[in-house]
Ligand SMILES: Nc1ncnc2c1ncn2[C@@H]1O[C@H](COP(=O)(O)OP(=O)(O)OP(=O)(O)O)[C@@H](O)[C@H]1O
């Protein structure tokens with residue numbers, strides 16, 4: 001299957017392992033994510049879900065195994081290279097630019113858009129001002145999509161918890177990714193907000209031609225949202241399939257309900 | 262009272278404050294400013310005292326020295342910055358203090374820099390201090406414009422983002438090493454050309470001009486003035502340079518009072534004198 005880039009899956013993990021000292025956070029995890037799907041990642045606390053995102057975004061290297069992006073191995077690439085390849089992420093423990101305004105958080109992430117010229121920036125020419133106001137428009141539009149437009153000028157640190165999670169998504173979207181990695185986007189939201197987020201994610205996927213990988217503890221939400229899911233337990237992939245398959249899988253039931261731990 | 266002589270020193274202080282502020286605006290605690298200041302000053306002192314000694318020098322020659330100093334400090338900053346900017350926080354601070362010490366000891370011991378006494382009789386481009394006020398004042402005004410433009414541009418936004426969260430910035434695709442290196446380079450160039458002006462103004466130059474003390478004083482400019490906008494280090498540099506002179510009437514007590522200001526400033530103004538809230542009230546500086 002080498003050579004045919006178009007036939008290659010968007011993302012492919014081959015035998016990915018990661019140790020932290022003696023701790024095996026991930027062991028020999030393999031799966032593929034296809035273009036355009038919403039892919040769920042579930043597992044008990046400490047199963048290695050965030051660690052997997054850290055590998056996929058270049059934040060930490062894998063101990064073993066390779067990750068392929070559109071058929072090409074991504075090895076030793078920095079987080080900024082990963083983003084420029086089209087992989088964006090949010091953070092489970094929120095890493096917004098808290099000193100900046102909500103709008104500026106998104107503007108920062110629009111840095112790869114044309115800015116209107118260096119000399120124009122220096123002279124504050126009308127061309128530069130026009131381009132910058134276009135960028136602000138673009139940022140506002142993204143905030144609008146996530147329901148944050150009315151808070152654009154607030155400082156990011158002043159947002160409510162659920163709004164901060166949505167701002168993380170807006171900021172990641174601003175980098176124009178093909179693959180968006182969402183680490184517990186609904187954490188801290190009430191059931192109604194969770195429901196709305198679910199609809200929103202489906203819309204965003206349509207509008208921005210996204211592929212989504214979503215980590216979420218609230219399993220019913222993922223069952224409703226995702227085409228396929230992977231289940232991690234103690235760093236091992238214990239199940240992979242459609243929501244129906246996952247729901248019936250005895251090993252998943254064991255991991256979640258077999259309360260011997 | 263503030264005479265023209267003090268005014269020149271105040272403006273030079275503001276320029277050095279801006280030099281310390283640049284890496285800090287990208288979240289890097291670099292104390293390397295005195296090293297580049299010393300390189301610029303020494304370069305100017307050496308070049309302008311070559312050949313038969315004159316007491317005057319043309320402004321063009323000084324501008325030429327500034328250009329050379331800018332290139333030299335930029336080259337040095339590139340060389341040092343790449344390895345050093347891998348360090349974070351206090352480790353970066355210590356590495357840059359080491360750089361200041363290395364440059365100081367080198368200038369002290371090189372065969373052509375006049376040893377501990379230094380270089381004397383550096384020629385003057387202006388006959389009166391007022392000439393220096395205009396010249397350095399114009400440079401400060403140009404810097405003010407450039408900093409204002411910087412804070413409204415992509416580079417300035419990326420710097421602010423790195424300062425808030427470097428990892429998140431990288432995950433947004435920002436080439437953080439490049440941004441940090443750019444800030445460090447600009448900081449070095451600004452310190453270098455300020456050194457050129459200072460050497461001519463002071464008429465003499467020695468290794469003590471770029472010592473660890475200067476690193477602490479210039480850091481105080483930024484901390485007291487505020488590190489959230491370029492106006493902070495400018496105000497901090499102007500005030501803290503003027504203060505010891507204005508306190509001269511109280512005699513030896515002035516050093517105690519100066520120390521108290523540096524000590525208590527951050528207690529009463531934890532964000533410095535110039536805060537984002539203050540700028541907001543003064544009108545919209547940030548577009
Ligand atoms: N940088 C690190 N150094 C050492 N151990 C780590 C590191 N990062 C993660 N771990 C360990 O790896 C294991 C997996 O952690 P991870 O954060 O990936 O779990 P998770 O599935 O995201 O859990 P949660 O649902 O609680 O977010 C945990 O035991 C964690 O303590």
Ligand SMILES: [Mg+2]
Pocket residue numbers: 049050051092
């Ligand atoms: Mg996690």
